Amino acid sequence: MPQSSVVTSADAAHFLRRAGFGGSQSEISGLVGLTRLQAVDQVTNFAGSPPVVRPFTSAESWWIAHQKAHGWWIDRMATTSTPLQEKLTLFWHSHFAVGIKKVGRMDVVWDHVQMLRSGAMGSFQSLCQQSSVSPAMLVYLDNESNVVGDEQENFAREIMELHTVGVGNFSEADVVAMARAWTGYNTLRTHFSTHDIAYYYDAASHDNGPKTLMGKTQNWSGPLAIDELCFGAGRQATARRITWKLWRFLVHTNPNSATIDQIAAEFAASNLDIETLVRAVLLHDDFWAGTARHALVKGPVEFLVDVIRRFDLRVDHAGNGDNGRWLGSNDVFYLMGFTGQLLFEPPNVDGWGVGSTWLSTATMWARARALSSIRWRVNQLNLFGHPDSPSGLRNMTPAAGVQRIFDQMGIDDPSAATRSRLEQWFSTLQVNNSWAIHPNAVMVGGLCPEFQLT
């Protein structure tokens, strides 16, 4: 029975990379010997989730608030006891994408993401309903200006194309009908443009006429239309699309069609219960198979969180810490700006991509820039041991030193090529500039290909 298979150390490392942001040696040891089912039970239990405390005030400008919220979330991802919750929140943030630059109010974007966090393992239909009337979404996809007689199709299109059934499962006529169904679900702004955006249903602006949506003619409301997409005509397509997308996020980018069909059927039968879906993915044999190992590219956020965890660093979001183990949230924000993944600011309505999306010249420059900044902190804190101690990294043999770097970075399966190159590098520096081994271990450990993968 696969679910009763016993988790090995390599299994645990893989599992913790995907169901979170990578495991420490003790976290890995903690799972070894459990069954897969027990391991999955453990990571899907969010009971111990630390409290969420908003790190900014409404008085702060949105860009300062954005920096703080960004730092707070990175820090939470790195330190939480329930990393799967954050990983899924990141997934839903990309799926029900909203961005601060268009919305202009960090508090409503924050509330949107917090809603996604609370519902990350709940009902998909409920998440979709809540997202659709979230003030951030109403602004981001312009439904706040969707009124009868002057319909705005932006949200109507995206809720079908991106949030639920996907391309090929709706017609242009459905977009028109959906836009009409969503008329009147607007916002109330008590001050001009930037203040206090609230959801407001303006009955007078709603189109109460009959509309034909997915073949059914009735007086569709917005929520009824979502029910149709989740539980009615759209159920199978939605289930399959979400399953496929989550698989590509958690497992690998080339899913087996039969596997997706099988899990999607379970998901559909559960009335789109996300916990059912997540458990089915994590318990699937394909998830544990060799083909899934190191088969994904870490996104920039996963990359940074992993680096931070590997060295026990923290991100300060109160605005007063940039020393010792604490990185300033403004610095982290600056560095992440180059990588292509700023939290609360997805690139477009389709969120962030996966896989090769994250492999470009510019993103590698950005990763190197981030590591180059962090290496001096690592050096200062002697995180590779004191340079004068016999156990300090630079005093080891090249073989032992490189293994030490792999262990520190959580690289459990390095290629022979990488090992050999790094040993050559280690020897070279040992001869000429042995002091430089400590800071630059961060560069070679963080830029080697193994560390880009998850």
Place this chain on the structure above:
Amino acid sequence: MTRHLPPQSEFREAYDRLSRPHSGSFDLSRRQFLAGSIAAGGLASVPGWIPDAASAGVPLGVDDTILVAVMLGGGADYLDTVVPFGQAAYSAYRGNMAIPGSEVTAVAEGKYLNSRLGRMADRFRAGQVAIVEGVGEATDDHSHFTAMASRLAGKSSGAPNSGWLGRWVDQTSLDALGAVAIGDRGIPLHLQGASVGATALPTVGDLYGGDRSLRWERDTIDALVALGGDTIGAGPYGDLANQTSGNALALAAQIEPLYAGATSAGLVRDMEIAADLINLDLGCRVLSVAQDGYDTHANQGPVLAGLYTELDLAIETFFSRLTPFLKPRVTVLLFTEFGRRAERNGSAGTDHGTASFMALIGNRVKGGFHGQAPSLTSLDSRRDLQHTVDYRAVYSSVVDQWLGGSSASVIGQTYPGLDLFRQAGPGGFYDVESHQFFGPAVGWLATTGITSGTAPGQFSPGEFVTREQMAVFLWNLKGKQSAPSFGFTDVPTNGWSTPAIDWLARTGITQGTSIGKFSPGQVLNRAQMATFLWRMEGEQSAPPSNFKDVPRGSFFYKAVSWLVASGVTSGWTVDTFAPDRPIDRAQMATFLWRLQGEPAV
């Protein structure tokens, strides 16, 4: 209860939302790496200040063209760019905001440009600027976001999830350096494709890998670059990650000096970086640069004056930095998301409108006005200028006539073609036309392989001929015979022209300019040319010529006489030959052609 509609999202937000911050998928298939690149000559074409790192780009093919898209963000006002100076309706709509005659410059009959675009006006008069008037689209809704999404996406339907230039790159075999966005706002939508991706070049350098001055840093960078050439075989992305990382660090050493070379600020700096990047010849074919600030709701006159002053300088700086070899293959496209309202608003500005302009600048554009100027006397129901050209028609022409490819698949629909680029003339040269006196001669010269031009597609008829070029022309003409080295001290032993100069000297056509010297870079004058040709053709005697500036007893007297008698020249004027005048490439082509009896092509 009044509903508060959202304010228009302003330009910057719209652009930011349409930009993907510094990422992109990446196709390594064509990227040559390390030794492979060096062997293929990847380093041969980059300037000498490039440090000793590997080249990570693939140089352009000789027919490859380059487009630099400059976005005038915010909605540039057409009427204050191509100013309808003198039209009553313009003065009526703009009142005291109307640009006065002292601030416009005439470029064509009844056509005026904002005088802040003075250098561009000069280029226009030289036939190097095509201005398309009345550019817009049927569905303009006055929203920056909608209009920009549309202008950047460049397709007629569907969500704006890719851009027209990105889709064009998808059809090529370019790698991630094929499309480069310069600026700190990532990869704008128009460069985003489905598969290949683009590179965002930050405006500030300090790239890791760029500073190789310290040994320990260099040792670490070298280790990572070398690792990038290995195969690690982990998962579907392991090797791609490895190569990408190695490439990026190697490339940083090439890119970093661009930042030191860019000495200006703002748009001028971005255009300096763009030009220098093109000169590196790393395979960049599409570049994106943006200038913000055209959303002139208030104080339009001074704001636009500042912007156009900067733009004018930036374009001039850009072209002046390009290497002559690549310059003719570069076209700059100016575009904006929409034009502005005909009627001024209450704060000396203009609000969002519809129709505007696009401009193409470069050696090969078909200079002049295209499209149709929107009428000021027949505004649409919203009192906006009515567009006469769909913006996608401009893009279609750029794809079909400039970049090369299929506009139907890039734009998703065909649009009535605009004729925005010149056709190649005789010999495949864009700067030679068949009706010019030297047209047939140049055509013949190219067909016989005597010239291949000064750059791909460029003959440079007005450039003076150097002695070295003349040697090569004559050597080519006579069949490239090999000759023993002559040993001029100012001719390199293995220069491109050395075999020709050796042949010229060995056959007695030249004795050099002084003992042991050929002066290869010296411009040839008409007297020297006459002498070369005369000696080459066997120093035949001829009836004496009668030019007052060709004295009997001068070293070129017999040569000039023979040249006249054989019908190659009839002199500069009736009684002068102008022996000291330098000879340009057009005249030289004509002389050689006549010498051969005006062969037809």
